[in-house]
Amino acid sequence: GAVVSQHPSWVICKSGTSVKIECRSLDFQATTMFWYRQFPKQSLMLMATSNEGSKATYEQGVEKDKFLINHASLTLSTLTVTSAHPEDSSFYICSARDLVSATSSLYQETQYFGPGTRLLVL
Amino acid sequence: ILNVEQSPQSLHVQEGDSTNFTCSFPSSNFYALHWYRWETAKSPEALFVMTLNGDEKKKGRISATLNTKEGYSYLYIKGSQPEDSATYLCAFGFQGGKLIFGQGTELSVKP
Numbered sequence: 110g111a112v113v114s115q116h117p118s119w120v121i122c123k124s125g126t127s128v129k130i131e132c133r134s135l136d137f138q139a140t141t142m143f144w145y146r147q148f149p150k151q152s153l154m155l156m157a158t159s160n161e162g163s164k165a166t167y168e169q170g171v172e173k174d175k176f177l178i179n180h181a182s183l184t185l186s187t188l189t190v191t192s193a194h195p196e197d198s199s200f201y202i203c204s205a206r207d208l209v210s211a212t213s214s215l216y217q218e219t220q221y222f223g224p225g226t227r228l229l230v231l
Numbered sequence: 232i233l234n235v236e237q238s239p240q241s242l243h244v245q246e247g248d249s250t251n252f253t254c255s256f257p258s259s260n261f262y263a264l265h266w267y268r269w270e271t272a273k274s275p276e277a278l279f280v281m282t283l284n285g286d287e288k289k290k291g292r293i294s295a296t297l298n299t300k301e302g303y304s305y306l307y308i309k310g311s312q313p314e315d316s317a318t319y320l321c322a323f324g325f326q327g328g329k330l331i332f333g334q335g336t337e338l339s340v341k342p
Contacts, residue, residue, distance in 0.1 A: 141327075143328060143330070145332075150334075152235075152332040152333055152334045153320070153322075155330065158329065204330075218263050218282070219277050221277065222267075222275040224272070
């Protein structure tokens with residue numbers, strides 16, 4: 110159980126185009142999803158917290174107009190990198206918290222990750 | 232800026248060896264400490280979520296301890312197997328789910 114998928118797994122695009130990445134919880138509902146990115150030799154860095162039905166909360170230094178997040182349902186969040194540039198090339202990965210687990214004192218903090226999306230902007 | 236440090240950065244052991252690595256984090260305002268196992272081309276797999284000082288958790292041959300007063304957690308692997316080869320990540324967790332990750336310890340187990 111607790112599987113999170115991400116699509117696409119990798120994408121190459123031209124500078125100036127927009128790229129949409131999908132994050133789905135396959136066998137559970139997630140009120141909260143998180144988007145991270147990882148540059149080479151660095152740790153996973155939280156970009157934003159995505160709450161179903163409300164606006165995402167962005168971390169300091171992350172441009173909300175550049176990284177559009179939509180969390181329209183309990184099983185899907187999307188990250189759109191608008192007008193991508195080479196410096197946006199990175200590994201993007203999402204995680205989700207199980208709605209049921211979130212109310213259980215035993216498992217409330219466990220997050221389940223997708224396999225990630227590697228973006229290369231030429 | 233909150234810093235989570237993991238050591239060593241990489242580790243090479245022989246099959247059957249037991250090994251351990253460290254995660255250091257700020258000892259103030261502690262909420263939770265997460266451990267993940269991340270194999271190449273796969274999703275990070277949740278190993279443990281630890282919340283109480285002195286906590287010790289076990290999953291098969293892998294166990295973890297937590298010291299929130301001094302700000303460290305140890306992950307132990309008993310009798311390492313080649314399939315244990317992966318990057319092990321720890322993350323300082325906030326209420327609400329935000330995680331601050333360390334850079335990970337890359338473990339390689341040779342048969």
